Amino acid sequence: MEDGTSKALGYCTGTYDDQVIQWDTRADCDVRRILDRIADKWSLLVIALLDRQTMRFSELRRAIDGVSQRMLTVTLRHLERDGLISRTVYPVVPPRVDYALTPLGISLHQVIKSLVTWTEDHQGEIARAHDEYDRRAEQEEHQQAVLGASV
Amino acid sequence: MEDGTSKALGYCTGTYDDQVIQWDTRADCDVRRILDRIADKWSLLVIALLDRQTMRFSELRRAIDGVSQRMLTVTLRHLERDGLISRTVYPVVPPRVDYALTPLGISLHQVIKSLVTWTEDHQGEIARAHDEYDRRAEQEEHQQAVLGASV
DNA sequence: CAGTATCCCTTTTGATACTG
DNA sequence: CAGTATCAAAAGGGATACTG
Numbered sequence: 403m404e405d406g407t408s409k410a411l412g413y414c415t416g417t418y419d420d421q422v423i424q425w426d427t428r429a430d431c432d433v434r435r436i437l438d439r440i441a442d443k444w445s446l447l448v449i450a451l452l453d454r455q456t457m458r459f460s461e462l463r464r465a466i467d468g469v470s471q472r473m474l475t476v477t478l479r480h481l482e483r484d485g486l487i488s489r490t491v492y493p494v495v496p497p498r499v500d501y502a503l504t505p506l507g508i509s510l511h512q513v514i515k516s517l518v519t520w521t522e523d524h525q526g527e528i529a530r531a532h533d534e535y536d537r538r539a540e541q542e543e544h545q546q547a548v549l550g551a552s553v
Numbered sequence: 554m555e556d557g558t559s560k561a562l563g564y565c566t567g568t569y570d571d572q573v574i575q576w577d578t579r580a581d582c583d584v585r586r587i588l589d590r591i592a593d594k595w596s597l598l599v600i601a602l603l604d605r606q607t608m609r610f611s612e613l614r615r616a617i618d619g620v621s622q623r624m625l626t627v628t629l630r631h632l633e634r635d636g637l638i639s640r641t642v643y644p645v646v647p648p649r650v651d652y653a654l655t656p657l658g659i660s661l662h663q664v665i666k667s668l669v670t671w672t673e674d675h676q677g678e679i680a681r682a683h684d685e686y687d688r689r690a691e692q693e694e695h696q697q698a699v700l701g702a703s704v
Numbered sequence: 705c706a707g708t709a710t711c712c713c714t715t716t717t718g719a720t721a722c723t724g
Numbered sequence: 725c726a727g728t729a730t731c732a733a734a735a736g737g738g739a740t741a742c743t744g
Contacts, residue, residue: 520661
């Protein structure tokens, strides 16, 4: 993930025979990184919690139930490296480190919200799709059993 | 990932002491699922390729360089279960299976595009953040070495 | 063609212990 | 307090072989 564009370069180069594909080709290049970032287990929560407020490491840790110290550190480092959050160390004893969204982070947060809104608006549809799919799958499994018995 | 809301239920319940947090609390519930879906290694490419066109299994496989047969199947099943794509089997020999975006899938695709646009607009900033971070990290490493030598 | 079933390896994540 | 280091567990993903 750090070595950039490993294999799969094929679809990073612009056009197909019959149509111009504007952005899916970049999916593996830049989009993939920030997508991997916001989609990983804890980043989204961190970004959401830092909306309009600064938080200390321990505050984040308490707020995000279930995160390990290690993963919170890793997550924060990644977000910082991407320029989405800032990390401020106060040279006091005991140490104090504050995290906050950067302007870039705030801007991303706005975009993410539209995705969250979409999900909220469509969670019912998705749930229904799951039910239907599972119901069909179970039915087909049943068919199999019947056919198997007749042989 | 199939067992729904495992542990970490703490932040799925609405409000904090000092402020109402509207949506980050749901991040682990519904948003997480569709985020995990669109962020996994191949889903985004599939959704992008199916924009405005139907494709067969083998066409998708050829179009997505590097995907294994297994992972393409798994990806398509997940997307189908979420109601984002439809799967049409033609009872012919040899078999033919067509995949297409559902209205729900099309609607999600629209939203994803805004995320992609954001990424394209800000990839320069992110790259600069990386450089700066790495430069600082290297510098601090150097500091360490100097301090170590003096002891 | 369009899958399914297995095996195996790599990456990610979590638990635990230790430190400036 | 805010980490780092180490190790073990688990998930993700690929190669291969087989099937309706």
